Amino acid sequence: MSSMIATRDAYGETLAELGGEDSRIVVLDADLSGSTKTGVFAKKFPERFFNMGIAEANMVGTAAGLAAVGKVPFLSTFAIFAVGRAWEQVRQSLAYPKANVKVVATHGGVTVGEDGGSHQSVEDVAIMRAVPNMTVIVPADGVETKAAIRAAAAYKGPVYVRLGRNKVPTVFPADYRFEIGKGTELVAGTDLTFITTGLMTAQAVTAAEQLKKEGVSARVVHIGTIKPLDREIIAKAARETGVIVTAEEHSIVGGLGSAVAEVLAEECPVPLKRVGVNDRFGTSGKAEELLKYFGLTAEDLVEAGREMLARK
Amino acid sequence: MNEQVTHLEEKARQLRVAIVKTLHKSQSGHTGGSLSAIDMVTALYFHKMRHNPSDPSWEGRDRFVLCKGHAAPAQYVALAEAGYFPKEDLMTLRRLGSHLQGHPDSKVTPGVEVCTGSLGQGLSMAVGMALGLRLDQRDNRVYALLGDGELQEGQVWEAAMAAAHYKTDNLCAMVDANGLQIDGEVAKVMNVGPIADKFRAFGWQTLEIDGHDMGAILAALDKAETLKGAPTVIVARTVKGKGVSFFENKASYHGVPPSDEELPRALECLGEQCNL
Ligand SMILES: Cc1ncc(C[n+]2csc(CCOP(=O)(O)OP(=O)(O)O)c2C)c(N)n1
Ligand SMILES: [Mg+2]
Numbered sequence: 001m002s003s004m005i006a007t008r009d010a011y012g013e014t015l016a017e018l019g020g021e022d023s024r025i026v027v028l029d030a031d032l033s034g035s036t037k038t039g040v041f042a043k044k045f046p047e048r049f050f051n052m053g054i055a056e057a058n059m060v061g062t063a064a065g066l067a068a069v070g071k072v073p074f075l076s077t078f079a080i081f082a083v084g085r086a087w088e089q090v091r092q093s094l095a096y097p098k099a100n101v102k103v104v105a106t107h108g109g110v111t112v113g114e115d116g117g118s119h120q121s122v123e124d125v126a127i128m129r130a131v132p133n134m135t136v137i138v139p140a141d142g143v144e145t146k147a148a149i150r151a152a153a154a155y156k157g158p159v160y161v162r163l164g165r166n167k168v169p170t171v172f173p174a175d176y177r178f179e180i181g182k183g184t185e186l187v188a189g190t191d192l193t194f195i196t197t198g199l200m201t202a203q204a205v206t207a208a209e210q211l212k213k214e215g216v217s218a219r220v221v222h223i224g225t226i227k228p229l230d231r232e233i234i235a236k237a238a239r240e241t242g243v244i245v246t247a248e249e250h251s252i253v254g255g256l257g258s259a260v261a262e263v264l265a266e267e268c269p270v271p272l273k274r275v276g277v278n279d280r281f282g283t284s285g286k287a288e289e290l291l292k293y294f295g296l297t298a299e300d301l302v303e304a305g306r307e308m309l310a311r312k
Numbered sequence: 313m314n315e316q317v318t319h320l321e322e323k324a325r326q327l328r329v330a331i332v333k334t335l336h337k338s339q340s341g342h343t344g345g346s347l348s349a350i351d352m353v354t355a356l357y358f359h360k361m362r363h364n365p366s367d368p369s370w371e372g373r374d375r376f377v378l379c380k381g382h383a384a385p386a387q388y389v390a391l392a393e394a395g396y397f398p399k400e401d402l403m404t405l406r407r408l409g410s411h412l413q414g415h416p417d418s419k420v421t422p423g424v425e426v427c428t429g430s431l432g433q434g435l436s437m438a439v440g441m442a443l444g445l446r447l448d449q450r451d452n453r454v455y456a457l458l459g460d461g462e463l464q465e466g467q468v469w470e471a472a473m474a475a476a477h478y479k480t481d482n483l484c485a486m487v488d489a490n491g492l493q494i495d496g497e498v499a500k501v502m503n504v505g506p507i508a509d510k511f512r513a514f515g516w517q518t519l520e521i522d523g524h525d526m527g528a529i530l531a532a533l534d535k536a537e538t539l540k541g542a543p544t545v546i547v548a549r550t551v552k553g554k555g556v557s558f559f560e561n562k563a564s565y566h567g568v569p570p571s572d573e574e575l576p577r578a579l580e581c582l583g584e585q586c587n588l
C-alpha cells in the first residue's frame with residue numbers, strides 16, 4: 001500500500017482523459033465541480049460541461065435527455081444529493097428507460113467528516129441497489145476508480161459509482177483489470193473471509209496481515225461491483241473458509257453486508273458478521289475519528305474476525 | 313430607533329468576531345455565507361423575534377428556519393449570545409460529540425427548530441410551520457433565511473407557490489442575495505434573477521433592501537408584518553464575507569475557515585484586538 005489518492009481525484013483525471021477520446025461524453029454538475037472534480041473536465045471541454053446550479057433533480061432529467069439524443073452523460077454531485085435529492089428522477093428518467101447515464105457521486109459515507117450527518121450518505125448503496133437496471137460500483141482506491149470509470153463509459157446503461165472525499169491507500173497494482181460484476185481475491189486465506197468494498201478493503205488487508213501474525217489465515221475478497229454481484233466468489237469463500245465478515249462504509253442495512261447475506265442464505269449458509277454503520281445517521285467529526293467512532297477500522301475487523309472464528 | 317440601530321450594529325460586529333473565531337477554531341465550515349447573513353440574523357434574534365432562550369420551546373416564540381444551513385455558525389453565535397447555551401460551546405463546532413453540528417440539527421441544539429443543510433428544503437418547512445400556527449390561531453411569525461444560489465432548487469418554488477396559495481402572511485422569507493455560490497457568480501452558474509420579480513409572479517409581497525443596512529433591515533421586517541393576505545420576501549443585497557475585506561466577494565472563501573495567519577488580520581478588519 002504505497003501511494004494515497006482520493007477516488008474523486010482519480011475520477012476527475014480519468015473523466016478529462018475520456019473527454020478527449022469520446023466526443024459523445026458530456027458532464028453535468030450541480031455547483032460542486034471543484035469538490036467532485038468534474039471541474040478538470042470543464043476546464044478542458046467547456047462546451048461539453050453543463051453546470052446546472054443547485055438543482056439536482058433537474059440535472060438528472062437533463063442528463064436523461066442528453067442520453068436520449070446519443071450523448072454519454074456523466075453527472076456528479078455529493079452522494080447524498082445524487083441519490084437522496086433526485087432518487088425518483090434517477091429511477092424514472094434513468095433506470096426505467098435504461099438511459100446511458102453515469103451517476104458518479106462523490107463524498108459517500110461518513111468520511112465526509114465535519115459537515116455532519118446531513119451530508120453523510122450511509123444509505124445510497126442500499127437505495128441504488130434496489131433499483132432495477134442499475135449497476136452499482138464502489139471502488140476501493142484510485143487505480144480501481146480509473147478502471148471503473150472507463151468500464152462505466154464503455155457499458156451501455158445506467159451506472160452508479162460511489163466515490164470518497166479523502167485520500168485512501170492504493171490496494172490494487174497498476175495493471176489491475178476491472179470487470180463489472182467481478183469480485184477480486186486480494187489476499188488468499190483459509191480460516192475466514194473478509195468481503196469488503198470501498199475504503200474498507202484497505203482496512204481488511206491490514207486486518208488480514210495482523211491476523212496472520214496470530215496464526216490466522218484470513219482471505220480478503222473485494223467487491224467492486226455491488227450489483228450485479230459476484231455470487232460465485234462469495235459462495236466459494238463461504239464453502240472454503242466457513243465464516244464471513246463483511247465491511248463497508250455504509251449502513252449495514254441494505255448495502256454490501258445485506259447483499260452478501262442474501263447470497264449466503266440462498267447458497268451456502270455460514271456464520272456472518274456485518275461491519276458497517278449500525279443503522280444510524282452520521283455526525284460531525286474528523287474523518288479518521290469517525291471511522292473509529294463507527295467501528296470501521298482494521299482493529300475492528302481483527303476483532304470481528306476473532307469473534308467469527310470462535311463461532312466456527 | 314437610531315439608538316437601537318447603533319446597538320444592533322455593534323452586536324452584529326461582535327457576532328462577526330465570534331463567527332471568525334469559531335471558524336478559526338473548528339478549521340472547517342462556511343465563512344462567507346455566515347458573514348453575509350449575520351446582520352439579518354442579528355436583527356431577528358436581538359430585535360424582531362419573540363423568543364425565550366431559557367425556554368427554547370416556549371409556545372409564544374416566533375420561528376426561525378436557516379434554510380441555507382451551511383451558515384450555521386451565524387445562527388450558533390446568535391444563539392450563544394442570546395443565552396441558549398454557553399459561548400464556550402462555540403469552540404466545539406463540528407467536533408465529534410458536539411451539540412453544534414456542521415449543519416443545524418434540531419435534535420441536539422437548543423433553539424434550532426428543524427434540520428437543514430440540504431439546500432431548498434427549508435422554505436417548505438417554514439410554510440408548514442406557518443400553516444400549523446395559523447390553524448392554532450396563534451399570531452407567531454415564521455422567518456426563513458435562504459441563499460440566492462439556493463433559489464435554484466425547484467422545491468423553493470414549490471414552497472413559494474404553496475405559501476402564496478395558502479396566503480401565509482405570517483411567513484417572511486429573507487434572501488441573502490450575495491451574488492455568489494460555490495462554483496462562482498450565481499448569475500454565471502445558473503441565473504436566478506430577477507429574484508423579486510419571480511417572487512411577485514408567484515404571488516408574494518416583495519421588499520428589496522441593502523442587507524447590511526441595519527435600519528433598512530428593521531424597517532423591512534416591520535413592514536412585512538403589516539402586509540396581509542400574502543407571504544412577504546425581503547430580497548437583501550449582501551456581500552459574501554462582509555466585514556473581512558479579504559474574504560469579501562470571493563467565491564473561494566465559501567467553505568474555507570480563517571487560517572492562523574488570517575485570523576489576526578480578519579479580527580483587525582472587524583475592529584477587534586487579537587489577543588490569542
Ligand atoms: C441540495 C444541496 N445541494 C448542494 C449542496 C452543497 N452546497 C452547500 S452551500 C452551496 C452553495 C450555496 O450558495 P448560496 O445559496 O448562494 O449560499 P451562500 O452564498 O449564502 O453561502 C452548495 C451548492 C447542498 N448543501 N444542498
Ligand atoms: Mg449566495
